[in-house]
Amino acid sequence: MQNIAVLGAGQMGNGITQVAAAAGYNVTMIDIQKEYVDKGLATIERSLGKLVAKERMSQEDADATLARISLSTDRADCADCDLVVEAVPEIVDLKTSIFAELDSICKPETILASNTSSISISTIADATNRPDKVIGMHFMNPVPIMKLVEVINGNKTSSETNAAVIEASEKMG
DSSP, X not given: OOEEEEEOOSHHHHHHXXXXXXXXXXXXXXXXXXXXXXXXXXXXXXXXXXXXXXXXXXXXXXXXXXXTEEEESOXXXXXXXXXXXXXXXXXXXXXHHHHHHHHHHSOTTXXXXXXXXXXXXXXXXXXXXXXXXXXXXXXXXXXXXXXXXEEEEOTTOOHHHHHHHHHHHHHTO
């Protein structure tokens, strides 16, 4: 796994983007408007700046983290990703419509993860033709500080998907 897309550039999405990029993944942060992804990137830059100031990260590592982040307003940019993490508002219809779209855009082996804290992963997975590749990755807020990800299987999530997401979560911190 090398390429990750994060849908949503708000508080959770930009935090997920930051920890994934800091872990060495190439990350595309996607939101519906350019101003949202720009604001998300500015938040990441401030967060990394604080880590550098507190000597918890070198300037070189912060620069390398930023270099691994790209911005987009087009979900089609998820097409070649190995993992997509959705971090949009907790609205069932919104999440299921996004997962149905991702299912048609992404390569068959792409894992589709939701940062949901309250919606059934099985409900989200039912919107796709790959329920074995759908899983929950519930990051805790604030993501760059809280080193915990709750991994949630749906009824049909495969053990391979679970293992890959646990490995990625551990790499992120």
